[in-house]
Amino acid sequence: MTAGWLSLASVMMAISSPSLAQRLYSTAPQQPQFSETVLMDRLLENYDRRIRPHAIGEPTDVHCGIIVDSIDSVDVMVMEYTINIRLRQWWMDVRFRYNDHLPRNRTFIAVPPHFLKKIWRPSVYFANENDGHAHNLTSANVIIKVYPDGKVWYSVRLTLTLSCPMWLGKYPLDNQTCPLELQSFGLTTEEQLLYWVTEEDPVRFRHEVNLPQFHLDGIHTHNAVMTNMIGNFSNLVLKLSLRRELGYHIIQSYIPMIILVMGSWVSFWLDADAIVGRTFLGVMTLLTVNTIIATVGKDVPIVSYAKAIDIWAGGCVTFVFGAFLEYAAVSYYNTRGNSETRKARVKKEDALLPFKLMESSRRATMRARAASGSDEDAEAHAHDRASNGTGSVLQRRPAQPIMRKPDAEVPRHKHCIQAKRIDLISRVLFPTLFGMFNVGYWIVYILIL
16 A cells, blocks of 8 residues: 555656656747857857958959839939839858758748848949938838858849930930949959849849830940049949930920911911011911920920920921011012002003093083083084194093093002012922921931931
8 A cells, every 4th residue: 555655656746847747748839940040140250241252362243133113204304313123232252151050941041131230241332323212111121141152142122313414416306325333332343343143134124114205225234344543443334225205295396386387378378468467477476486495495404505306496487487587578579569559650640630630621511511501502612622623632532441540551560570479489489498398307317317
């Protein structure tokens, strides 16, 4: 009996032991043998972020790639554009090799963003940057991966406003090339070299680029070396080829000006004496063209050379002003011709005045005799006047049409005919010249330049 109680007591003591109870009843998961944080802390124990990889010997090769999320705008006025990108870089740092510590199911370890302050990073900047910032919503948009062979992969999301020098000589028929220059900042080519990635396309677009006024025709990448008084610096260049969309300018500039120029030709079909109508038409078309030119000029910066739109606007103003000057010439010849015609008419009327007075006197006498009822006396009186030689003059008076309509025989002066001829010539000459101007303009700026 005593032996039985001793055996039971031994069993109870064993079960109550902490180690045994933990083995029997504990349901807590076992701690993993691999920890990224512990591994990185171990790798960073003797790590000096001030020393670049390959500090002694060859320069550090930094491979770069860009993913373009969007191109927000291209501002012609200040010659810059805004772009959202994800800059990707990778380089080899043998101090991060950890082949003996990586579990079989892992190919890399993801490092939290705050580890950036503890490791070496390439010294690069955007040479043509006007403004920019990294994204931190809702957390820092940064990815860091460390591979077992020491490869460090780094990606950051950026919004950049970059300068884009533009030549506007062909505006709005122009193509522009906007660069993105990633350059080594503090390390020369003896310490750091930049390369575009070769494993994939160095520049990729996440979505199709849609811009209000431009179409992306293509991209071009190349490596370059920038030299200054300090030394040579590695440089990566991305060039975006942009072609301006012409639809807006055709609707807002070219078609309205063509209509106004053609409208100014209406005066060629108006009568030369329509002074108010022709003057109003010429002045209004000229002012309207100038208004359109001023509106177009607000969309581009002031430059010291002539743009394609300036040549077009100058040509349209020339044709409208030419139509206005054409009426000035027509008005001059027409006014002078009318003046000469009036003078000729007055001269003819002065020559016919004696005959008109004699005819008026005869008719007055005939009416007086008729009123007194003495027709015979009137005939005798007329016979007496004829015998005295006066009647022969009356019988040989000028023809009635000339006396009654003295200007019927007065032809229009040659200046009036010249004015009409100018209008007839202008109806053909102006449309022909404007058509030639159009053909030459589009051939030069689209095909040649």
